[in-house]
Amino acid sequence: MDVLPDEDEAAIQATAEDFLAAECTPALVRAAERDAARWSPALFARIAELGWLRLCLPEEDGGDGLPLTHLAVLFDVLGRHLAPVPMHGTMVGAITLARCGTPAQRAILPAVGRGEARIALAIQEADGSWSADALALRGRREGDGIILDGAKSFVDGFRESTHAIAAFLLDGAPALALLESDAPGLSATDLVTTAKDSSASLVFDGVRVPASRIIAGAAPLRLLMDLAAAFLAAQMAGAARRATERAADYAKDRVAFGQPIGAFQAIQHMAADMLIGAEGAQLLAREAIWRLGEGLPATVEAAQAKAFANEKCLAACRSAQQIHGGIGFIEVHDQQLWYRRVAAWAHRCGTAREHRRTVAAALLDQQGPVRLDVPLVAE
């Protein structure tokens, strides 16, 4: 039992922190927001050069084969610096393919490792539910493949992606389809979110997917959703931690009533709670990611992490705004960048209510007593 980064993980974390602190400045984040594409291809190219994308891909797919915990620390640092790159969907998709894909489907992975292939996740639909039970998009079999007619929504990073993985119903059961982003019949409408990153609604108008691009079964979708929730929770924890540190720094300088506001116990205690919230989310996310990396069931752990992060990381970022006072509301001040992004992330990949429903089912609908240190397995 060791819940802190080991030497390798710590080294990756330190490198990533140094790199992003230098390269992924608030100015770069702002530039990405203003850009039509709403991301930074240049930063992503540098990240690809650094090898982050292949770090946890299998060696046989051109990766370094490192444990998934390396991505846990990377998403933390990416969250700290609000990196405007499509790491989340790309890594979630790639790891799902690496685990569940056929060799042909895995053929995309070397390109992922080089940053050439980027994946967006099309899971949710218009009602916003984060649940395999809410899938309405249906695939109709036609020849050696299926035809998708319908819609997806809240597809983050679609504009910068080369591929999308869409969840749909095939013969009444969940399945995933690996699509090219420019597949004929697929069209996108941009959404405008508090994060001002790219997010889209998709319309599928007779989109044809060959059978070789289909991954059938509930398990791959489950894995995809668990990875998505856990990685996003890790990213939120990093952002919340950084927002907390920035607020503390501000509170050391800003003077009111004759002393730095950070010397007031009310501010100190608020800051302490912010820190605990960010750290709690980080630990929960890391445990979920560790379990995913070990191939252990992690649906409950991912749900725990995202439910906690949604509420506590948003609260930490909001308190950081409060500590900043009026300037937190002003566009030219940087602090709001953290708040706006976490305000979006807290609503993606499942609400606290949805994730707690998953936890409750695992707790209450199975036989036998529970113990906090004995992992629950979702039905």
Place this chain on the structure above:
Amino acid sequence: MDVLPDEDEAAIQATAEDFLAAECTPALVRAAERDAARWSPALFARIAELGWLRLCLPEEDGGDGLPLTHLAVLFDVLGRHLAPVPMHGTMVGAITLARCGTPAQRAILPAVGRGEARIALAIQEADGSWSADALALRGRREGDGIILDGAKSFVDGFRESTHAIAAFLLDGAPALALLESDAPGLSATDLVTTAKDSSASLVFDGVRVPASRIIAGAAPLRLLMDLAAAFLAAQMAGAARRATERAADYAKDRVAFGQPIGAFQAIQHMAADMLIGAEGAQLLAREAIWRLGEGLPATVEAAQAKAFANEKCLAACRSAQQIHGGIGFIEVHDQQLWYRRVAAWAHRCGTAREHRRTVAAALLDQQGPVRLDVPLVAE
């Protein structure tokens, strides 16, 4: 619109405060706890002499006919001093009889006004639900009356009562029965609660109730439950407010780290939240009681008051314990008297969850838009 006590109400409040501050000391409260009967007949006799019991009873029933808001302030003061007297059940029962009873049933009221008749409420059953839908006790018609066989639980103040009002099902619909506490076939088992006041489970073994003692229909039970929740919320608000004042007084004297602990911002802010919680509960309870006094629907308002009081008044009393540090845990120190009682009251007459269910139904299951200042009517 005037949400503060008027001249008459304020006069009653001041008189009651003076009286109970002098007479209802922590020593008296402790003595009542140690007594087998767990109440103070002497204090109750004084209260009867002062006329509090007849204050809001109709003039034709030997009362003073004052608006019910006078009881709102009285329950506040009774809560402040944790008066170990059966005012709650007696007043709830008496006002229900005054509103819904036949002249024969109302014949008990002059004795109530004199303190000679005391009423306990037998509403809840073994499952602890606070809901007319949970009634399981059934009345069987026999001759000119009914026979009750079954059980009630959480009957507060039964030992010191002369009468009980029991809710039961008659031909599938709710009804109330006015019983003598020593009715043949009725037996009681004492419960031991954190409040260390009197509470009991009752067994009805062929208890015969004449038809003249039955009040049929859902509305009288509804009124009874609304009064019970609202009066108890008022009492909790008073207790929480007093616990807050006591904690503040302690914090002014107790020195740590070179200053009174009440000078620390952390304590000050905790105290501020305690005060707001107590005041919010007080306002909600008073609105509900005012509406009950005006004969307006008040089920939603009573539910609001009790739901809020359950959480916020308990939190205020618990924070008062925290401010008192170690001595809050010691029996001979008085502060714990407030905590133990409110810890019981927060679980009587409906949980926050149950009351919010009532509010939610009124909000969401009816046609038309809502406005905060337009009262909702429960179905």
Place this chain on the structure above:
Amino acid sequence: MEFAFDAREDSLRREVQAFIAEELTAAIREDIDAGELGVQFGPIATAFFDKVRARGWTGVSWPVEYGGQGRTAMDQFIIEEEFGRAGLRIGGAGTGAPAILASGTEEQKRAFVPGCIRGDIIFAQGYSEPGCGTDLAGIQCRATRVGDTYVIRGQKTFMTSAHVATHIFLMVRTDPASRRHAGLSILLVPIDAAGITIRPLWTIQNDPVAPRGTTYGENRTNEVFFDDVVVPASCLLGEEGDGWNVAQRGLSIDRVGARRYLMSVLRDEDIVNWLKKDEAPNRALRADPVVRDKVAELWIEGQVCRLLTMRSMTIARRGGDFVHEASAEKVFAPEHGVRATEAIGQILGPHAQLLSSSPEAVEEGVFAHNLLGAFQSTINHGSVQVMRDQIARKGLGLPRPGKRGETV
């Protein structure tokens, strides 16, 4: 106790509601929305506001001799609430007029108050500076008496309506040797005085612009620079050096009243009314007991906000002084607004992030924009931290901190 409006007040409310329903046409709305902050707009809206004034619904509680109606504070609350619910601001808060009525000379009252009521005079509030917000006693903007004039030099920030105002209610330091609250004064400064520069500060509600009714939805505020601005000494409000007290009389009105109340509770109503819509996702959420429980919890807190506001109105009506009551309202209501906003986000899920210009946005994005702005109401006009200090000290008599010793 009397937890109801009287018949006259009910009738006033119905009258205002009927007026708004009949008179506030789409064209007028468009005209108002095209303006700024509900004060700058075209001829159609001007005609509408003339009608509002003709009904005596501006300056409601102000004295008749200065163009007001001499009616009750509750009448004013009712009128402001109904217009506020329609997305319009009608006189009262933030105008400077209450402070002028409290501390001004007869000449000042006549010069400003009727104009405030007519809408010819609009005050921007000149308190905050880059170095002081919550702690206004740190003000450095200087005014030097030179003969019959004051010469002003310094900088203000977060002056929200500066770009539409005619005057600034300006807090300055007139005694350079003074510290803290002493030596401050209030000047009523014409916005077009030479040497005043106004620069926009765009807020996070600017792109896209927040929809009407968003709590703290202002898309613009301003920095204002004073470069040896000369104003006549007659601009002084109250005594020189007594600016702190002069301002308090004007500020308190921003901590209570209809606008602050609505700011904190409108989302409670919005989410319920949205859930009641007869559409599939709304129906599904409406049936979820967890959503129902949370909405009821918010509703109950909203009722506490309403009752705390009514308590402040009661105290004002009785002519009493606030002890801690206005501060209690200014803690509970803004923090409730934040809690409601975040809880609603977890009900709406990904829709909660969609801003006003987005496809699929719920209710024009008002919940998402509220998420961006709600925290501001825990800061402005006295932070919840300072308010809690006041509650503890005034409401419970806790001592001011002295020199603290070691705490660990």
Place this chain on the structure above:
Amino acid sequence: MEFAFDAREDSLRREVQAFIAEELTAAIREDIDAGELGVQFGPIATAFFDKVRARGWTGVSWPVEYGGQGRTAMDQFIIEEEFGRAGLRIGGAGTGAPAILASGTEEQKRAFVPGCIRGDIIFAQGYSEPGCGTDLAGIQCRATRVGDTYVIRGQKTFMTSAHVATHIFLMVRTDPASRRHAGLSILLVPIDAAGITIRPLWTIQNDPVAPRGTTYGENRTNEVFFDDVVVPASCLLGEEGDGWNVAQRGLSIDRVGARRYLMSVLRDEDIVNWLKKDEAPNRALRADPVVRDKVAELWIEGQVCRLLTMRSMTIARRGGDFVHEASAEKVFAPEHGVRATEAIGQILGPHAQLLSSSPEAVEEGVFAHNLLGAFQSTINHGSVQVMRDQIARKGLGLPRPGKRGETV
């Protein structure tokens, strides 16, 4: 990162579980429950604890040369957790031995540590005084050096195990001219020294007595009076005047570890396991989505408690120093315990008030007794207020308050 115990640790846990299942008979339990605080009991329980010691499950992480096992802190955690779940306290926290190991002379280590492990020596903690609890630097209990002895005069309070202890781990002021943390010393005082008077302080858990496993369920603590108590100077632990630092080394173990963790989270498991019972009211509550949502929320917080504890264990295992991590655990876990207790109350309704001796009590009244006691864990061994101060200062580098100016 490795979020799992290793095979050896898993096997140790299974071994302890099997031992408890086999050996801890009803008769032994009765004998233990008839004793006091898990340390005073009859011959049957003594034989049981002899077997526990024979397995090497006491003094697990302490050095072999002083009777310990020289094993890892994690082994100790596992053993303490399993015994703790069975309602038994096994060595470790609160014994004084860690501080003696850290600061004692060779002679003191040999004199006390093996006895602590065998259970022959039981320390009561002599910190709090009527005038100082959270702020221990205010200690006034005086020890005066007279030749080769100390003469102790003063009073201590909340000395929970004084009535079963053999010794007191006593913090005294040895330099009467000193203030605050300076001039304090630790003495290891035999409880039977002449001039010591122990008076019980009965707690709110005393009537009726809290069931086993109640968080902060002690029914008795003590006041202890020192009336010119003479002890040899060799009772001094560490340097004279360095008592603050000597004590810190011993206190920190009470802020983390299995006991503190279990204290905060057992109710999370209890409520789930109670809801899973196949009885009608349990079934109905278990099916209520609002109850389910709340229970899941508590469970997730419980997981955070567990992970914060595992983080502290990780730091300890790696031999690192705590920055703010132990304080973070000591804020989140106790406050979670309070939140859980109060949330469970609103699930159970009127059953939540029924104490251990009551008919119809749920789970022997453990939830109700927990309600009476849980707040204590936010106070003892460093209040959550002081812990938050430390998190802010050490974890985030925020400054100590100086002399504060006016705040309003």
